[in-house]
Amino acid sequence: MEDVARLAGVSHQTVSRVLNAHPNVSAQTRERVEQAIRELGYRRNTAARSLVTRRSQTIGVLGSDMSHYGPANTLLGVQQAARDKGYFVSMASLNEVTPVAIQDALEYFMMQSVDGIVVIVPHEAMFESLSTISMAVPLVAVGFGVDERLSVAAVNQRMGASLAVQHLVDLGHTAIAHVSGPPDWIDAAARIDGWRRTLAQAELDDSVLIRGNWSAESGYRAGLELAAAGKVTALFAANDQMALGALRAFSEAGLRVPQDISLVGYDDQPEAAYLVPPLTTVNQGFKELGARCMQMLLFDMANGHSGASSVVNPRLVVRSTTAPPHTAR
Amino acid sequence: MEDVARLAGVSHQTVSRVLNAHPNVSAQTRERVEQAIRELGYRRNTAARSLVTRRSQTIGVLGSDMSHYGPANTLLGVQQAARDKGYFVSMASLNEVTPVAIQDALEYFMMQSVDGIVVIVPHEAMFESLSTISMAVPLVAVGFGVDERLSVAAVNQRMGASLAVQHLVDLGHTAIAHVSGPPDWIDAAARIDGWRRTLAQAELDDSVLIRGNWSAESGYRAGLELAAAGKVTALFAANDQMALGALRAFSEAGLRVPQDISLVGYDDQPEAAYLVPPLTTVNQGFKELGARCMQMLLFDMANGHSGASSVVNPRLVVRSTTAPPHTAR
């Protein structure tokens, strides 16, 4: 910085002011300094800066199940939003969701003196751990229910499920099944709940619930089961992969989609538009979720813990796997 | 640190010595200091430490395609290894593999003054970009071929493919097909090559190559195609998902696995053991890969750029989808 100052013929403090966009620098000086910075390829030393400002410009992201579409994309969304806001992202991932592992990971972030933490661990167990821990830095949890002890950013899963189911109801379906994710996943539970409530509101039967595990395989098995029973005209799958499995099962069983049975997925994975037929599904907007996370975290970092929540509304994407029941060819 | 020193009745430098495991501290003093640290819950300030030592204890991990099994698990492996070695992990992910995006991400890491960089971008295009860039900090690339300009840690994909194909050859198969990944992925190309070479060595035909895209869907289509043609008795799929798709296609086509057709996957994803029948596949050892990455990076960080390479050998996991051709029931 001293070198830059010398080259620009100013003091190091003026260079600092230029870098921090301080208002009281004349346009001419600013230009000279910027020129010198470019010329020398100067980069500010983060450590020195952190030492005096007492912020690291780093946020910690704690994750688990990163091989799944939801968590992986939430991480990407948060990462992108953080980078856009000038923050660095440090990550730690949990192999197992236990209090000890969580504690360790948080300790690791404290050692790094992160300015804030985002938690992407979509299990009920995490919520319990988190709500008993008192944190030294702001923390935003992704996907949990509203709770004043925690700042939360989430996609409204119940609404997403409602959107899907209501769409089927509106088309005239009266027997609508659901293949769910593992119920210890918060999102899976919320989607089951949304499915159930929407059916209740329409005074329809909610007895056909099949427990899946997110895999195409489990969707396939569910599809086979439903085709054999022949009791429903529509299926709401808790993710696109299970929908894909079901699609195959239906085709094997000689059921045409959507003429004989309608199908709605969840996630709007890129391939959803390219299935045959293209899958009606629910888009969760992970970019938006990531941006909201950062926004909340920045707010909490500025004003202290808020316990607020920010809910992103999912969007139904209607493609070709849904139609009124028993459509003539 | 001053507080700790006061409580332990020593100078702050002695505290520093204890924290850095300096030899010239008496056991008794060390104990007193450690006690004081525990009592006060003291944590060393990373920024101050970085400022004087000129290292950030942070490595940057540049990734892409994090929704795929390989990249995601490599990231996890590197992350774990880094944490074990006392390093923090900063991540940046690429939405598109272009020189500009790569340059931006590397610049971002330089701003953070990372001590080293790991690149997990399994595309040919990345290799070209990287080998023209000269880096200010050590960089280890994952999965590229050996090249003295780059330090590389990789799984020996050709060997993995060989293991799979040789296993089929040893069982007596003479017509062995391959469903590959997209050929701009380095791993996909290497597996094709391994398949081809092993067949050549056994003087077998390598004409049945089907280009897949990693998805179960593409494996399914390949399976259908092969079943219809009826020319091969074995299929080597470039990942487990495609193997899964093929498995279903074979079953639809009335082909029994392994009696009528043998199948080998690649990746050894957790679910591979639970397919029906359990899938013979190739295990890549991402933990080991991550550890090797860190080991090389640490070496390069200590001794300057090495251009060395470290190759992890994959392991064939024989389960139930492979058998000699045309086995009687």
Added chain:
DNA sequence: TCCCCCTAAGTTAGCGCTAACAATTAGCTT
């Protein structure tokens, strides 16, 4: 016994930056 050396501490300086304050200049107002 004396001196030297080795061990276990303490003291000092400075890493590169920003905040707070001080100083200078220019531009008004009266």
Added chain:
DNA sequence: AAGCTAATTGTTAGCGCTAACTTAGGGGGA
């Protein structure tokens, strides 16, 4: 024209740590 304000720049101190140097106390060999 004196005096005041505002805008711009410079000077100084210190963030919390480690490296390098300094000091104080014991042994052990001559």
